[in-house]
Amino acid sequence: MxxxxxxxxxxxxxxxxxxxxxxxxxxxxxxxxxxxxxxxxxxxxxxxxxxxxxxxxxxxxxxxxxxxxxxxxxxxxxxxxxxxxxxxxxxxxxxxxxxxxxxxxxxxxxxxxxxxxEPTSAIGTRGSHSLLDEGVLERFIGDRLPRAVYTVARERWLIERRVPRGLLSSGYALLFMGVFGFPLVALAGSPTALLLFVAVTIGLTAGIAFGSDPIGTEYRTIPVLLTSITGRQFVSGLLLATAVTVVPMMALVIVPFGILGSIGAGQTTLIALVGMAVGVCTAAVAVAVGLGVERFAYTPIPFFFTDVSVYTEPGIRAFVRYGQILVVGVFATVPAFVGNAPPVYERLSTVGIPTVGVRMGSLLVTLVLAGVITRTAASIAIRRFRAYQIS
Incomplete structure (x- = not known):
């Protein structure tokens, strides 16, 4: 052997x-x-x-x-x-x-x-893409969003495709949910809570991947960025990049497992919507937090798996910021996890409140809370973008 x-x-x-x-x-x-x-x-x-x-x-x-x-x-x-x-x-x-x-x-x-x-390196230019050509998003969404929003979303996808710094940073979300979240969900012993845990984890990773460190990813072109588009367009583009990524993940992962597990179409749909909302909420918080970092705080460092240097914050400060993002993102999901905990809905069922009502109601409260946090964080991010200084 x-x-x-x-x-x-x-x-x-x-x-x-x-x-x-x-x-x-x-x-x-x-x-x-x-x-x-x-x-x-x-x-x-x-x-x-x-x-x-x-x-x-x-x-x-x-x-x-x-x-x-x-x-x-x-x-x-x-x-x-x-x-x-x-x-x-x-x-x-x-x-x-x-x-x-x-x-x-x-x-x-x-x-x-x-x-x-063999030659010492690969050759070819098939990785080049135009950010201005009309793509699949425009055919589905149409003219409801400005062209600049589509361009920002496509640029972030292209950046992650070439140097996946945001995607690798999503490992913090996986570590956080695996160490702190999974033991609590496992103690609950509820299939619905487990499915919700997976949906929230996917949402957190997508939000971190496409919303984190907006200044670091745009460091080399930040002067052009600040003078060519508005803050609303920039923030909306990153949220669009997150939403378009997290929606198919929910459809391919959460919906099939929810149906196989006999959780019910209604609860499965709401859990998938919670995962989408958490992804967009986390991205909005990440953009707001990232735009609060001054440009002089960044320094070039080598990046994993590539020969490219990226700009990032040195020391412990970057980890603290990721912790803040994850805490806010998880905070939005507290009602959903509480409402789907067996001790909670079993206790409420003894006073006449249906179990299904408690579960679905908690998911709806989470959707509302995530929407409020997203709107607030996006407004903060837009203000910080407008006031950002590069000198």
Whole structure:
């Protein structure tokens, strides 16, 4: 197993390296997979377990892969002959006998190709995009928003696509919710609360990804930005970038799990709306907090996975600001979590208040509270944009 794992790992890693030398985007998605690839697997497993979805078909698939054959090989000499399959045990031996020499040879070929034949960097200009051309957003939304709002949203998406500083910063939201939020939700033991937790986590990460550090991402072009668009257009563009990202995530993650878990279409819809509202609310708070940082407070530092230097606040101050954003974002969701806690709605049901009414009412209160916070934070951000000084 060790020999097979070594050659498989070495060969696959060199193949990825070879492809990354030819395509910049592959290297980008590889880095994101390394950082965030485990999160959907963990969330999906927890949701399937809490929503009582059977994992037997999935486990049966894993029983058939060659890795499971080594278990049969280990059990072949056991007293109970039914524990190990002789056919699959011989298959494990055959896998090692064929895989190790073949992949060892391919590893040598790939290594020589990477270090002797390929250029030292990828080439191509397919990553260039126009920020002014009409895109999908205009076809759906139309002329309801100024062109500058669409341009700001597209610019932020393009920035994150090239240097995903906001996307990687969303790891703070995942850490915060994983360490502090998940234990509380797990104690509640409610599938509805768990689904709400996932929706809120997605909203927080989207808000941080597209609303955080507006001055740092625009540092090099801040003079042009301040003199070419209004504060309302800038803030609305970042909120639009967040909303357009979080809406499909709710539709693809929250709605299917809500239906599978028999939570009900009404509550599932409200939970998805809460996730969207939290995302936009968090983005508005992040923009307001970020516009309160003076330009001279930024300094260039190397960024993860790239050769690009980004501008950010040094020291502990940036972490404190992220903490402020997350606290305000979570504050908006307190009514929803309280109303979906079993001790609360069970106690209220004893005095004649329906359980469904308590749950859905708490979600509606959260939507209103998130809307108020969003409006207030956006107004503060617009004022700070208008008064921002670059000297």
């Amino acid at each position: 060790a020999a097979a794992a070594a050659v498989v790992g070495a060969a696959s890693r060199l193949v990825v390296r070879l492809v990354a030398l030819r395509a910049v985007r592959v290297r980008f998605y590889r880095d994101l997979l390394i950082v965030f690839g485990w999160i959907p697997l963990v969330i999906g497993a927890m949701l399937l377990q809490e929503l009582s979805v059977s994992l037997v078909p999935l486990i049966a698939v894993f029983d058939a892969i060659p890795l499971a054959w080594f278990v049969d090989l280990a059990l072949l000499g056991s007293i109970d002959a039914e524990l190990g399959s002789p056919v699959r045990a011989l298959g494990a031996i055959a896998v090692v006998a064929v895989t190790v020499p073949v992949l060892a040879l391919l590893t040598t070929v790939f290594a020589r190709r990477v270090w002797e034949s």
